Amino acid sequence: MRAQIEVIPCKICGDKSSGIHYGVITCEGCKGFFRRSQQNNAMYSCSRQRNCQIDRTNRNRCQHCRLQKCLALGMSRDAVKFGRMSKKQRDSLYAEVQRHQQLSRECLVGLGGGLAPRDREETGEDITHSRPYSSGGSSSTLSDLDDIATLPDGLLFDLPLTPEEAGEYCSLEMLGGGGGSGSAGSGSSSNQSSPEPSAVDLAEVKHEYSLLTHSFLGSLPDNCSLHDIERITQNVVKSHLETCQYSTEELKKLTWNLYTPEETRSFQLKSAEWMWQQCALHITNAIQYVVEFAKRISGFMDLCQNDQIILLKAGCLEILLIRMCRAYNSSNNTMFFDGKFASPQLFKALGCDDLVNAVFELAKSLSRLQLSEEEMALFSAAVLLAPDRPWLTESQQVQKLQEKVYVALQHSLHMNRATTEKLDKGEQNNHMGTKHQTSLIQDKETEENTVSSRRTVQWRR
Secondary structure: OOOHOOOOOOOOOOOOOOEEEOOOOEOHHHHHHHHHHHHHOOOOOOOOOOOOOOOOOOOOOOOHHHHHHHOOOOHHHHHHOOOOOHHHHHHHHHHHHHHHHHHHHHHHHHOOOOOOOOHHHHOOOOOHOOOOOOOOOOOOHHHHOOOOHOOOOOOOOOOOHHHHOOOOOOOOOOOOHHOOOOOHHHHHHHHHOOOOOOOOOHHHHHHHHHHHHHHHHHHHHHOOOOHHHHHHHHHHHHHHOOOOOOOHHHHHHHOEEOHHHHHHHHOOOOOOHHHHHHHHHHHHHHHHHHHHHHHHHHHHOOOOOHHHHHHHHHHHHHHHHHHHHHHHOOOOOOOEEOOEEEOOOHHHOOOOOOHHHHHHHHHHHHOOOOHHHHHHHHHHHHHHHOOOOOOEEEEHHHHHHHHHHHEEEEEEEHHHHOOHHHHHHHHHHOOOHHHHHHHHHHHHHHHHHHHHHHHHHHHHH
16 A cells, blocks of 8 residues: 555655655655654744745745644644554545546656656656666665655764764764665775765865866866856756755845844753754755755766765765855854854854854855855855765766866856956965966966066167
8 A cells, every 4th residue: 555655745745755654645854854843842933924835846945834734734743543544544545546646647648658767756657667776786776866854864964963963973874884886897895885984074165175176287078068068057057046945135135134132142041952953953954955956967866876875975064065155144244044144152052162163264264255156056066076085986977077067167267257366265275276376377477578578678768
């Protein structure tokens, strides 16, 4: 019956369901969201009109409206049932399954049966035809790498919910000990479990920025035309804009919506555990958007499952830090948090002032670059597609993708006539523009030679 139930989309967001959870047919993402909200007794707020649309793309944009929809449709801990359904419930459910199967068949007939694996999956038909990823003999699949919430707990990220757990953050093994290790041709490393990554280093983003123009020192990718660059740019920018939690316009409207001193003190009086949980929930939601961003980048889903997971796990938080500068107000050193802009003092209860200050300093540093949405999108994609991540099985394929993004980023900077200013600022962030430095030196030498020639002519006169 469960396989049949999965034909019915999630009642909350419309994504592919995985069964009846807390009394309602939902996907794994909405099930996990509801479970966390009940475990933490979370109190969410809506920064809009409390009528946000909840669908697969926007479900993480407003926790308040998502929870209200869960409750309105009947999700409840009390609704968890064991044993057999009543005949009435079973007949009603079977009728709904039949209705969705009929709709799916009509769609397939109307399209001539030419649906791609992903489309078959979304219509509930032939779920087993979703593209399997090479895993060195393993038959495990991860259908189009759904967002983190749909993965079993602990597979990709397990954010710290207490100060004690924070010290062990990012120490989980990769996807169950490297189950998706790539093709057999990847060498002995493909059979080894992935090492435990070190704790997140805020300086890593600056290091990534230092590599932005590295590939330009060599030859450009073969057969990379201007049309290709524009196509890559359009794809990455569209993916970025569609997966940002808040648009630039929305953030601008909320710029001066600040936490009052009384509200700040209220947060400061909270327990460290409570504050860690709130931050973890916000980061988890933001990470899901980054996963969706990655999935939409052309070529990313063509990588093997192992490499997709490695790239996301290694680069996800770095991309979050890049995106963070969108939600940073440099005029008063505040960051958007739970509907309002907050100062570093609001996070006092976390008990890690150094970390909080480092995050704000990094946001300030990145905001000085004044990256456009296009530049930020391409920069984020370049950070994600880093071919030097440990334990990649198809690093050359990743490098090809990154090189194209690099070219698109350089083209974007030149088109905006900001190469000198922005790459020079990136140089302050750990020597970003090696080639650009060379260009500046050459330009300066040319200018000095010109000035010298003019002086010589004037002296002779």
